[in-house]
Amino acid sequence: MTKSGSKPVNPPLWLLAELTYRCPLHCAYCANPLNLGDPDDELSTDDWFRVLKEGRDLGAVQLGFSGGEPLMRKDLEQLVAHAKGLGYYTNLITSAVGLNEKRILALKEAGLDHIQISFQSADPDLSDAIAGKRHAFEHKKSMFKAVKDNGFPMVMNVVITRQNIESIEAIMALAIELEADFVELATSQYYGWALHNRDALLPSQSQIEEAEAKVNAIRYSQQGIGPKFIFVTPDYHESRPKPCMSGWGNIFLNIAPDGKALPCHSAAMLDLPHPNVKEHSLSYIWQESESFNHFRGFDWMREPCRSCNEKENDFGGCRCQAMLLTGDPANADPVCSKSPHHHVIEEAVAKANQGCHSAALARTVKNSQIILSVKP
Numbered sequence: 001m002t003k004s005g006s007k008p009v010n011p012p013l014w015l016l017a018e019l020t021y022r023c024p025l026h027c028a029y030c031a032n033p034l035n036l037g038d039p040d041d042e043l044s045t046d047d048w049f050r051v052l053k054e055g056r057d058l059g060a061v062q063l064g065f066s067g068g069e070p071l072m073r074k075d076l077e078q079l080v081a082h083a084k085g086l087g088y089y090t091n092l093i094t095s096a097v098g099l100n101e102k103r104i105l106a107l108k109e110a111g112l113d114h115i116q117i118s119f120q121s122a123d124p125d126l127s128d129a130i131a132g133k134r135h136a137f138e139h140k141k142s143m144f145k146a147v148k149d150n151g152f153p154m155v156m157n158v159v160i161t162r163q164n165i166e167s168i169e170a171i172m173a174l175a176i177e178l179e180a181d182f183v184e185l186a187t188s189q190y191y192g193w194a195l196h197n198r199d200a201l202l203p204s205q206s207q208i209e210e211a212e213a214k215v216n217a218i219r220y221s222q223q224g225i226g227p228k229f230i231f232v233t234p235d236y237h238e239s240r241p242k243p244c245m246s247g248w249g250n251i252f253l254n255i256a257p258d259g260k261a262l263p264c265h266s267a268a269m270l271d272l273p274h275p276n277v278k279e280h281s282l283s284y285i286w287q288e289s290e291s292f293n294h295f296r297g298f299d300w301m302r303e304p305c306r307s308c309n310e311k312e313n314d315f316g317g318c319r320c321q322a323m324l325l326t327g328d329p330a331n332a333d334p335v336c337s338k339s340p341h342h343h344v345i346e347e348a349v350a351k352a353n354q355g356c357h358s359a360a361l362a363r364t365v366k367n368s369q370i371i372l373s374v375k376p
């Protein structure tokens with residue numbers, strides 16, 4: 001084990017393979033970066049084989065296939081089989097658009113352990129409107145059933161925003177109808193595209209409180225039977241930041257479609273020399289690179305984090321959120337009420353509490369450029 005400063009570097013337990021930023025959906029809450037790069041620069045199958053092997057050698061045990069939409073990659077089944085052979089626990093994070101019975105069987109045969117399918121609403125019209133794709137809802141439902149019938153543990157993921165928070169009971173009823181095993185009702189995180197749309201997406205305090213009460217009432221009525229519901233409230237409504245990624249360069253390693261290795265899915269926008277797996281080994285990247293060591297541990301912290309007795313719980317929050325909202329990633333995450341920049345969060349919440357008057361902008365990619373368009 002090599003050292004960073006005086007502390008040993010933990011293994012990257014969780015590897016996230018963002019296979020592509022291409023996606024058939026246009027969700028306004030997408031947290032992908034604004035600059036999606038050139039799809040022709042995506043890692044090849046052989047590149048991924050090497051990276052997955054190096055990740056396993058470093059100690060990674062869990063592997064997520066994500067995107068964009070990972071089903072857009074025709075070699076997904078090959079990558080799953082390779083990962084399984086290396087001993088990973090594999091998880092596919094998908095919209096199910098592009099999935100069919102044949103691919104489900106092929107993924108099963110390849111050894112995939114787990115599938116998470118995203119839904120946008122329990123109402124077909126609203127769901128298709130949020131996703132920006134007609135008939136996506138019915139397809140997702142039928143694929144959810146087919147995946148379940150093939151014996152996969154099923155996770156339903158629903159990003160909660162102003163557009164669907166008031167129908168959270170109907171979303172939970174859908175999860176019960178589809179016999180989901182786990183349901184993540186996670187409020188949107190405001191990065192990338194979602195930050196552009198924050199005013200249109202961020203729920204008010206009363207909407208959060210009402211939704212939480214509904215979730216708790218349904219949980220209580222379940223008496224331990226049916227899906228396990230997890231409700232994640234937005235950090236904007238908290239006074240302490242989330243321990244983002246469980247600490248920078250601590251357990252999480254993200255590989256972007258073009259091979260950039262990142263300590264989180266948003267880090268590419270930070271002004272750091274992001275190493276690429278096309279040029280460096282994963283071992284060098286994880287243990288030695290400037291990017292992964294920059295915010296590792298606690299030595300980089302300024303006040304109020306440096307002397308804070310909660311720093312080992314939250315690691316100063318999220319470096320990307322600090323950059324996006326204060327202009328400097330070394331600042332405390334402004335979600336923290338001790339941050340001198342906390343007013344930017346309070347202002348956003350005050351706006352949300354007053355009601356929203358903006359339209360969300362759909363995520364659209366054309367010739368690798370994102371085009372803004374107004375979604376009703």
Ligand code: FES
Nearest residue numbers: 244264318319320
């Ligand atoms: Fe980058 Fe939180 S998303 S550190």
